[in-house]
Amino acid sequence: MKKTITIAHSPDADDIFMYMAIQFGWIGNDFTYKNTALDIQTLNDLALKNEFDVTAISFALYPLITSEYALLRTAVSFGEGYGPKLIKKKDTHLKRNFKVALSGANTTNALIFRMKYPEAKIVYKNFLEIENAVLNGEVDAGILIHESILEFDDTLCVETELWDIWLEFAKESLPLPLGGMALRRSLPISDAIKIERDLTNAVKIADSNRHILAPMLMERNLIRVNEEKLETYLNLYANKNSICMNETQLKAVDTLFKLGYDYKFYDKIIHAKDYLIPSEYEKFRNS
Known part of the structure; x- marks a missing residue:
């Protein structure tokens, strides 16, 4: 029997879009994924309680949950010239x-x-x-x-x-870190690597096949906006830059964490790279 992995995401269009490749069975054979859609602050609150195996979070929350969750590289949303x-x-x-x-x-x-x-x-x-x-x-x-x-x-x-x-x-032009994903540390590292790979592939497939996936979401009434606004919104928040965080995005996350520390919202400075899943483990294990 496959292990069940609980995934929580928000009901907004970019999260649904990035997750649905798994929901539709386009990716992932190692686990049974069970998803829950909740507003972002509820997700943040439940992450503080270690509720889900994998959960969407606000990047600003992450320094408060480092002991329980690793930070994923994928299914991220950044603002670049736009945002709230x-x-x-x-x-x-x-x-x-x-x-x-x-x-x-x-x-x-x-x-x-x-x-x-x-x-x-x-x-x-x-x-x-x-x-x-x-x-x-x-x-x-x-x-x-x-x-x-x-x-x-x-x-x-x-x-x-x-x-x-x-x-x-x-003080410099960096993308604005908005939404990220976190994975429960208690999961075996081999499972964590596979889950991150599944999610990464799901975002990649969704981005490459949005002309197929977007109408499917509209037909199922999973989206709160019309087709034109959906396209605009996905271009902003669910795009090629959502597939895997690059060095500029990681620097932006570190900048957010440093600002949070400077303004006394966090009690320590952390660096995003130190909290990512060590995907190189699988290569070493199989070498």
Whole structure:
């Protein structure tokens, strides 16, 4: 009997797109994969409880779970000239202590926001509720993430792009680390290597066959946007740069971790490469 591996991801289009090659049976024969879709902050909270074998996380969460989870190289989402948006009603001015809705305490957007706006009053909401919270006056502003950045009510405007804040703090043009994947350390290393390979191949196949996969997702009502917006969104967050983190992306993750330490969100500095799965183990074992 195959071992069952639990995988958790968010319900937004890029995570679903990158995972579904496994769900449709296009990849992976060693394990039975069982998936769960939850909003990102719920995933972050459950990662703190070591709930799933493999889980999507905000990169900003990872320094808090290093003892239980390794960092995967694949199924990653970075912003490059784009990303979450801080929105407000048009013709309004935000005070220093404005009230803002964020999608979760351990999200990357929350970390960057709190560095820039330390006096803001924060409330946390499911990302699907944030636009309405601004519209009905419950909060003065909110950060939109996922597909919400593509279109929002025309009475709202962008106060600032998180991308611009990131560049301000990073001091150089690095991609903005948003979403990553983590794998439970208690899994045997040989299994971990195979799982990462399966996920990497799934993202690669999804990217190469998006003209087939995207309509399948639309037909099954798995996506919250129309076909045109889906294509735009996947071009942003589920693309060739999602397949395997490159050196520039790893440097960006390290920069995020260093900023988190400098602003006292973490108690130590970590480097992403030290927490990746040692895929070279398999070559040494078989040599």
